[in-house]
Amino acid sequence: MHDLEAAKARAAAAYNAAADLFDHPANTFWDRFGRATIDRLSLRPRQTVLDVCCGSGASALPAAVAVGAEGRVIGVDLAENLLELARAKARQRGLSQAEFQAGDMMSLEFPAAVFDAVVCVFGIFFVPDMPGAVKELWHRVRPGGKLALTTWGPNFFEPANSVFWESIRREAPEIHKSFNPWDRISDPASLAAMLRDAGIETDHIVEEAGSHPIVSPEDWWTTLLGSGYRGTIDQLDAESLARVREANLCFIDESHLSGIEANVIYAVATKSA
Known part of the structure; x- marks a missing residue:
């Protein structure tokens, strides 16, 4: 299978599975950072927005x-199960102006230059060719x-992330990851360089330190199951799964851990008029 198709299949499978706990109260970081992204855009009434990798609507609904x-x-x-969650929330909130559809950023079926804003929160790093994906998004602005x-x-x-991957390495080294896909753009300089590779220059790249609370050990396990980690966890057999869960x-x-690091980087680029 082609690298891109394989990456898409893995992401769709992981997030379709994670949909059952994606909106769990232990996973408030999706809504928190989705809303914060939208707040940076100063959107106005009657504008049009495209939200790619929208998940269950954390940025699309605000x-x-x-x-x-x-x-x-x-x-x-890509994940139809997350789209169903987003549609249900839009209906509950009376937001008929929000619509959700299956698709991916490398084959968008929208005309050029039609959206006032294009948004991608925690999604661009899933594509092997990030500059190519960014060009697709920029083309629609x-x-x-x-x-x-x-x-x-x-x-x-961290520090829980390293413990999770060490528990995976002990049980199933063949699915252990030595790095996360977002590590390629996890500081402002590397994110700016990737955007330059896509032909975009911007001074609006902001690094924000933060944390996410862990109220109980079960909270951490819920976060693992309600996120992209689910794709790894679902590959374990029952005995390995039990040991990984127990280790975490x-x-x-x-450790009496009460929170994990949740540092984010926001980038906003404006297309010249």
């Missing part, structure tokens, strides 16, 4: 509120419009 009933927000994601990318900063979910719960319990 965007829909910002553009109002006469605006339009289109959310695109109208003159004077904005592109917003949000990615993870350094030390993602014991670490949180014995």
Whole structure:
């Protein structure tokens, strides 16, 4: 299978599986950073927004509120189960201006230069060719419009992240990852360099230090199951799964860990008019 197709298949499978716990109260970081991304765009009523890798609507729904009933927000994601969650939330909130459809950033079926804003939160790094993906998104931004990318900063979910991957390495070294895909752009300089490779210059790249609370050991396990880690966990047999779970719960319990690092980087680029 081609690298891109394989990456798409893995991401879709992981996030379709994670949908059952994606919106769990232990996983408030999706909404927190999705909303913060939209806040940086200063959207106005009647504007149009494309949200790629929209998940269950963490950025698309705040965007829909910002553009109002006469605006339009289109959310695109590979994971149909997450799209169903987004549609249900839009219905509950009366946001008929938000619509959600299956698709991926490398084969967008939208005309050039039609959106006031194009958004991608925690998604651009899943594509092997990030500059190529960014060009696809930038192509859809109208003159004077904005592109917003949000990615993870350094030390993602540490110190618990390293403990998780060590527990995987012990049980199933063949699925252990030595790095996360977002490590390629986990500081402002590397993110700026990637954007330059896509032909985009911007001074609006902001690094924000933060943390995410871990109230109980079970919270950490819920975060693992309600995120991209699910793709790795679902490859374990029952006995290995039980040992990995126990190792992670014991670490949180014995270390009295109350939070993990959740550092993010926001980039906003404005297309010249």
